[in-house]
Amino acid sequence: MMNDEMTSADESRNTDLAETPWLDPEAKPLIQIQGLTKKFSGTTAVDNVDLNIYRGELFTILGGSGSGKTTLLRMLGGFERPTEGRILIDGVDMATIPPYERPVNMMFQSYALFPHMTVEQNVAYGLKKDKVPSGDIKNRVTEMLELVKLPSLAKRKPANLSGGESQRVALARALIKRPKLLLLDEPLAALDKKLREHTQFELMNLQEDLGITFIVVTHDQEEAMTLSTRIAVMNQGRFEQVGTPGEVYEYPINRFVADFVGNINLLETTVVSSAGGQIRLACEATGGELTAHCDKNSAAGSLRWLAVRPEKIFINKEPPLTDDRTVLKGIVLDLGYFGNLSVYRVQLPTGTVLQVSAQNRHRTARQTVEWDDEVYVSWDIASAIVLDR
Amino acid sequence: MSSKATMGGDGRRRWLRRALLAPYLWLLLFFLAPFGIILKISFADPVVAIPPFTALLDWSVSGLAIIQGTFDNYVFLFEDNFYVTIYLSSIKIAAVATVLCLLLGYPMAYFIARQRSALRNLLLLAVILPFWISFLLRVYAWIGLLNNHGVINNALMALGIIDQPLPLIYNDFAVYIGLVYSYLPFMILPLYANLERLDLDLHDAAADLGARRWQVFVDVTLPMSIPGIIAGCLLVFIPASGEFIIPALLGGSDTLMIGRILWDEFFINRDWPVASAVSVVLLLILVLPMIWFQRLESRQMESAT
Numbered sequence: 001m002m003n004d005e006m007t008s009a010d011e012s013r014n015t016d017l018a019e020t021p022w023l024d025p026e027a028k029p030l031i032q033i034q035g036l037t038k039k040f041s042g043t044t045a046v047d048n049v050d051l052n053i054y055r056g057e058l059f060t061i062l063g064g065s066g067s068g069k070t071t072l073l074r075m076l077g078g079f080e081r082p083t084e085g086r087i088l089i090d091g092v093d094m095a096t097i098p099p100y101e102r103p104v105n106m107m108f109q110s111y112a113l114f115p116h117m118t119v120e121q122n123v124a125y126g127l128k129k130d131k132v133p134s135g136d137i138k139n140r141v142t143e144m145l146e147l148v149k150l151p152s153l154a155k156r157k158p159a160n161l162s163g164g165e166s167q168r169v170a171l172a173r174a175l176i177k178r179p180k181l182l183l184l185d186e187p188l189a190a191l192d193k194k195l196r197e198h199t200q201f202e203l204m205n206l207q208e209d210l211g212i213t214f215i216v217v218t219h220d221q222e223e224a225m226t227l228s229t230r231i232a233v234m235n236q237g238r239f240e241q242v243g244t245p246g247e248v249y250e251y252p253i254n255r256f257v258a259d260f261v262g263n264i265n266l267l268e269t270t271v272v273s274s275a276g277g278q279i280r281l282a283c284e285a286t287g288g289e290l291t292a293h294c295d296k297n298s299a300a301g302s303l304r305w306l307a308v309r310p311e312k313i314f315i316n317k318e319p320p321l322t323d324d325r326t327v328l329k330g331i332v333l334d335l336g337y338f339g340n341l342s343v344y345r346v347q348l349p350t351g352t353v354l355q356v357s358a359q360n361r362h363r364t365a366r367q368t369v370e371w372d373d374e375v376y377v378s379w380d381i382a383s384a385i386v387l388d389r
Numbered sequence: 390m391s392s393k394a395t396m397g398g399d400g401r402r403r404w405l406r407r408a409l410l411a412p413y414l415w416l417l418l419f420f421l422a423p424f425g426i427i428l429k430i431s432f433a434d435p436v437v438a439i440p441p442f443t444a445l446l447d448w449s450v451s452g453l454a455i456i457q458g459t460f461d462n463y464v465f466l467f468e469d470n471f472y473v474t475i476y477l478s479s480i481k482i483a484a485v486a487t488v489l490c491l492l493l494g495y496p497m498a499y500f501i502a503r504q505r506s507a508l509r510n511l512l513l514l515a516v517i518l519p520f521w522i523s524f525l526l527r528v529y530a531w532i533g534l535l536n537n538h539g540v541i542n543n544a545l546m547a548l549g550i551i552d553q554p555l556p557l558i559y560n561d562f563a564v565y566i567g568l569v570y571s572y573l574p575f576m577i578l579p580l581y582a583n584l585e586r587l588d589l590d591l592h593d594a595a596a597d598l599g600a601r602r603w604q605v606f607v608d609v610t611l612p613m614s615i616p617g618i619i620a621g622c623l624l625v626f627i628p629a630s631g632e633f634i635i636p637a638l639l640g641g642s643d644t645l646m647i648g649r650i651l652w653d654e655f656f657i658n659r660d661w662p663v664a665s666a667v668s669v670v671l672l673l674i675l676v677l678p679m680i681w682f683q684r685l686e687s688r689q690m691e692s693a694t
C-alpha cells in the first residue's frame with residue numbers, strides 16, 4: 001500500500017518525527033477538528049474543541065460518562081450535526097457529508113450487529129452498499145474473517161456468538177471498507193478482563209498492520225494507556241490535556257488529569273518561596289514544608305497542589321539516609337496485598353492518609369511491613385508534581 | 390435442608406401450579422366446551438324441535454350406546470358453490486382490510502415509536518382511546534357519517550362539489566372503512582411494540598456502512614419488524630374474516646361475509662347443524678395460519694437463544 005512506496009528521502013527525514021507526527025510542524029493532519037461545539041437543548045456536550053489527529057495514530061479520547069466523548073465520536077461519524085465548528089478529514093469539510101458517504105467507519109459499543117444476518121452477511125454489508133462485485137465481496141470477506149481469526153463462524157447468526165466473537169465481527173465489518181479513519185466506541189468494555197487484555201494487543205497489532213487511523217473512546221484509563229499513541233483527557237465537553245500516555249501520566253497539567261489518570265496523592269499547599277527551579281511549599285496536611293521541582297516562579301502565599309503517585313513513594317521501617325527526599329513518618333493503616341505489589345495506606349500524625357504502592361520484589365510469604373507498623377514514607381523531590389489548578 | 394422449609398416450598402409450588410391452571414380452566418370452560426358443543430351439533434341433523442337438531446348419542450333398546458352422526462352438513466357446504474364463494478369473499482375482504490391496515494398502521498407505529506417518551510404515550514393513548522366507546526356505537530357512528538344524508542355527503546353538497554349524494558354506504562367500500570377503522574389499533578400496537586424495541590445503533594451502523602435512509606429501512610427496519618407485521622396482520626385478519634356487525638350495518642346486500650351467513654343460518658333458517666358446520670370450517674381456516682405463526686415465532690425464539 002501507500003506505506004510500501006514511501007521514498008527513501010521520506011524515510012531518512014526524521015524517524016523520530018515519523019513516529020510522532022504531532023511534533024512535526026510540517027506534517028499534515030488527517031483529521032482537523034476546529035472549534036467543534038455540540039449543544040443539546042441547553043446543555044453543552046462538546047465545548048469548543050480543537051484537535052489534530054495524524055495518519056496512523058491510535059488516538060484515545062479518555063473521559064468519564066457525560067464528558068462528551070461519545071458525542072464527539074458521533075459527530076466524526078456523521079450521526080450528530082455540530083452546533084458550531086467543523087471537522088475536516090483529509091482536508092475535506094465533513095459538514096454536508098452524510099454518514100454513508102464519509103471515509104469513516106465506526107465500531108459501536110453495542111457492536112450493533114444485524115441480528116437477522118449471518119456473520120458473513122454482516123461483514124459483507126458495507127461492500128454490498130458500495131456495489132462491489134460479488135466475487136470481490138466474497139474474497140474480501142473471507143480475507144477479513146481470517147484477519148480477525150473467525151473464518152469458521154461465517155454462517156452463524158450474531159445471537160450465537162460469544163462476546164469476544166461479536167466484538168471481532170463488529171471490527172471486521174467496520175474495517176472491510178478500508179476506511180481512512182476507524183472510530184471505536186468503548187471497543188473492549190463488554191469483554192471480561194483476560195480477554196480484554198488479550199484483545200488490546202490484537203487491536204494494536206491490527207491497527208499497525210492495516211495503517212488505518214483509529215480513534216478510540218474509552219472511560220478505562222488503563223486501556224487508554226496501553227493502546228494509544230496519544231490520549232486526550234476529556235471533561236465536561238473540553239479537553240483537559242492532550243499528550244502521549246507518558247506525558248499525561250507523569251506530567252498532568254491539572255488536578256483533574258492527575259486524579260483521573262491513575263492514582264495520586266494530592267496535597268493542598270501554599271507557596272513559601274520559589275527560586276532556581278525549586279519551590280518550597282507549606283502543607284498543613286503533612287504538618288511542615290515540602291520541596292519540589294518547579295520551573296515556574298510563583299508568588300509566595302499562592303495556592304498550589306503537590307501531587308505524588310503512590311509508586312513514587314518508598315516505604316521503609318528505618319529512616320532513609322539519602323538527600324533530596326521528602327521524608328514523613330506515619331503508621332500503616334491499611335494494607336492491600338495484590339501479589340505482584342502491595343498497596344499501603346499510611347496515616348501521618350496530622351491525620352492525612354497517603355497511598356503508597358510497592359513492588360513485592362522478594363519471594364516471601366511474610367510481609368516486612370505490617371498493619372500498625374511505624375514507617376517512614378519518602379519520595380524523591382523530583383517525583384512530586386506541582387499543580388496550580 | 391430442613392423439612393419445614395421443603396414443605397413451605399412445596400406448598401408454594403402447589404399454589405403456583407394451581408394458579409397456572411386458571412387460564413387453562415378458562416379456556417376449557419369458555420372456549421373448548423362451547424366449541425365441543427358446536428362441533429357436536431355440526432354432525433347432527435336438523436329437526437323441527439327444541440333443540441332443533443338430533444341427538445348425537447342415543448341409547449338403543451338393548452341398552453347400547455349409539456352414536457348417530459353425519460357429515461352431510463360439511464358435504465353440503467362444499468357442494469354448494471354459495472358457501473365456498475362466501476368463504477373466499479370473506480377472506481378476500483379481510484385480507485384487503487389487513488393490507489390497508491398495514492399500509493396505514495406501519496407509518497403510524499413507526500412515527501409513534503420515534504417520538505419522545507411523553508409524546509409517545511400521548512399518541513398511544515390516542516390509538517387506544519376509541520376502545521373506551523362501545524364497538525357497536527362506533528360502527529353506528531359511521532352510518533351517520535356515510536349516509537346519503539350523512540355528514541360527509543351533506544358537507545360535500547353544501548360546498549357544491551357534488552349534486553348527488555355519493556354511494557358511500559351499504560357497499561364493500563363502507564365495509565372496508567369500518568374494518569380498517571375498527572381494527573387499525575390491533576395493527577398499530579404490536580407494530581409499535583416491535584419498532585420501539587428496535588436498537589437505533591443498528592440504523593446508525595447501516596448508515597455508517599453506506600446505506601441511504603431508504604436502504605436502512607429496507608435492509609434493517611423492515612426485516613426486523615416482520616414478527617410485528619405478522620402479529621398485527623393476524624390480529625386484524627382473524628377477527629375481520631369472521632366479522633358480523635360491520636358487514637351487517639355498513640355492507641350492502643351483495644357484501645358477502647361468512648359472519649352474516651352464520652347469523653342467517655342460526656336465526657333465520659334455524660338450521661343449527663349447518664350453521665355449526667359453517668363456524669367449524671371458519672375456525673379451521675383461521676387456526677391454520679395461527680399455527681404457522683406460532684411455529685415461526687418459536688423457531689425465532691430458538692435462534693435467538
